[in-house]
Amino acid sequence: xxxxxxxxxxxxxxxxxxxxxKEIEKQTHLFTNQISELTxxxxxxxxxxxxxxxxxxxxxxxxxxxAKAELKNSKELxxxxxxxxxxxxxxxxxxxxITAQIEEIKKIQQHTALNMEKLILxxxxxxxxxxxxxxxxx
Numbered sequence: 001x002x003x004x005x006x007x008x009x010x011x012x013x014x015x016x017x018x019x020x021x022k023e024i025e026k027q028t029h030l031f032t033n034q035i036s037e038l039t040x041x042x043x044x045x046x047x048x049x050x051x052x053x054x055x056x057x058x059x060x061x062x063x064x065x066x067a068k069a070e071l072k073n074s075k076e077l078x079x080x081x082x083x084x085x086x087x088x089x090x091x092x093x094x095x096x097x098i099t100a101q102i103e104e105i106k107k108i109q110q111h112t113a114l115n116m117e118k119l120i121l122x123x124x125x126x127x128x129x130x131x132x133x134x135x136x137x138x
Contacts, residue, residue: 003133010130017123024116031109035102042098048074049091 001009051057051074058066077094078086089097 003136006133007130010126010133014123014126014130017119017126021116021119021123024112024119027112028109028116031105031112034105035109038098038102038105042095045077045091045095045098050074 051071053072053074055071055074057069057071059069061067076088076090079089079094079097080086
């Protein structure tokens, strides 16, 4: 295999690694956003808990679309637990669920960060190999 072919092969590997790294960066950004949203939700539950029966609230219908409604119960929520199934949960249990979700996302985020570090090390190794091959004479 000629040096030119070796270089092309290494460049291809490097491009693939850079693509994987970019995807992981996107995932990391999404994880950070999810954690922020869940944290805000937990904080909102503390405020929601303070509302009394009959309080007028805005209920989201769609993104940017709300309806005015009257609160009947601020002690229980209907929480989607998956497979189109909702269960009644009190505020504290709901906050515990949110905290568990945050912790799970953080674990996945840490695992993803480790994978990205490995890919970055592989990319650095390939860059060294490209530099070595480039400096060789055929």
